[in-house]
Amino acid sequence: MADIFAYIEHNQGVAEDSALELLTAAKKISPDAAVTAIVMGSGGDLDKVCNEMAASYNAVWKIDNAAFSFPDAEAARKALVNILPGDCVLLVPHAHLGMDLSPGLSIKMDSTFISDIVDVEGLDGNTLKVIRQEFAGQVSTHVHADIANGAVVNVRPGVFQPDESKAGGGEVVDKSGDLGDVSVKRKYLETVEAEAGEVDITKSEVLVSVGRGVEEEDNIETMFDLAEAMGADVSCSRPIVDAKWLEKPRQVGTSGQTVKPKVYMALGISGSFQHMGGVKGNPFIVAVNKNPKAPIFQVADVGVEADILEFVPELTEKIKEL
């Protein structure tokens, strides 16, 4: 069995939730494998993250370089090609950094790339058997990958339980001297923070959230009527912001806001993992969708198979009568 490595995302000295989820995924690939955490960054809080990971992982490779004061996938890719064994399995969270880093890394390492896995069935010789989803989560597939030359595997955040056993006891090894040339043709300038909107949906207790099922901009008002009757705020999924029907600060999802309401009404929202990644705090989820196979019905508490354009006005009327 080839060595398994996990790319640790961290922020201000704290590892992201994905850090221990990758450990669970690694153990599902090979229960006995030694798993090494890769922690890249620059000075400051880096040791704190390394020590935190050493409790859980069998080893930690610390990579301290000014090039990683901001997590830059282009520079990280060059460094990883130089330090990782050619036939290793590297696990990376399938988030904004992993999507930037991993596909190209697999090419540079001449290994196999497996994107956005949601489960691991196991390793059979050189065949890694995993589960992925296609068509925005509507169908799943069994995928078999030949990893004889190693693999870069992007793991969907939030689907594996974090491994809290702290059974690692690994040593922190400083690999900063082995990076080689990490100069790149892409220069990080700055991060532009998201603008605040007229409503702060991260504070809302009840959200009426609107998706593609609203069909036309004129129908948005119908959803506001329901929200008003319920005393709720209006949020939305990505296509509504893409169409410029509602402003970006109302978007729920990994690239929008993270909300923690008590009740979340998903209206005409299919429920992609990027959208649900922004719904936290275990709210009571009501889904209304005309597609009975919409993935939202897997995560909702209560579902209604209906066209929101017909259902919502009737619901609003009844609530007003209360």
Place this chain on the structure above:
Amino acid sequence: MEILVCVKRVPDTAENEIEINSEGNDIERDDLVYSVNEWDNYAVEEAIQIVDKVGGSVTVVTVGDEESEEVLRREMAMGAQNGLLLTDDGFEGTDGKGIASILAAAVKKGNYDLILTGAQADDGAAEVGGMLAAMLDYPYASLVNTIETQDGKLKVGREVEGGNQDMYEIELPCVLSIQTGINEPRYVGIRGIRKVASVEIPEYGASDLGIDASSVGGDAAKVKRMDYFMPEMGEGAEMLEGSTEEIIEKLIEYLKAKGGLK
């Protein structure tokens, strides 16, 4: 600026309910409506807007069969000057890496300053753009949601967590994967498509591209999809049944109990 935009013909999942065929080896494709991958459409619009500003031309390329030609024509009707169809019986069953290698061969036959892909397509892998960049040794940025042209380089924004945007300066030539929402793709009418109906679209096969046929196709694929199946519903939602009135009554009870009505 010479821009190549890589596009894919996919089933329109917003319009279709996806079902699995009886053998479990594919989805039911007979009744599906196909169109251009949504992300790719934004990429083509962005390319056209850049060329409108700084000059040059837009070429749309796809790896596919004869049916993919309609997608190229649709994007040409938007304003892309050229189309390019990469087609060969030997391409059947190619995995993401194989697709990237076919596209890389096409890039090398041209003289492009900028290559755009959609951030992802129907399989959700989000892999071809990054692989293509690595094969060409070009810099890459994914999930791009703003592009500003500068002399010999671009200033681009990447959409990241929490609606924030990481700004980068990136040298040309480069590969960018485009996120939805970067622009408002123009509407294409029947008349527009008719106008480009007779424009010739060159076709390249494996030998035209100098690709060793054994390096692509199903046999060369290292990542193989074995089947399709419906995900386990787990607990799943309690589906409310009955007349609309009964459903609404039950739903209101739930909302009251859970604090959903104020």
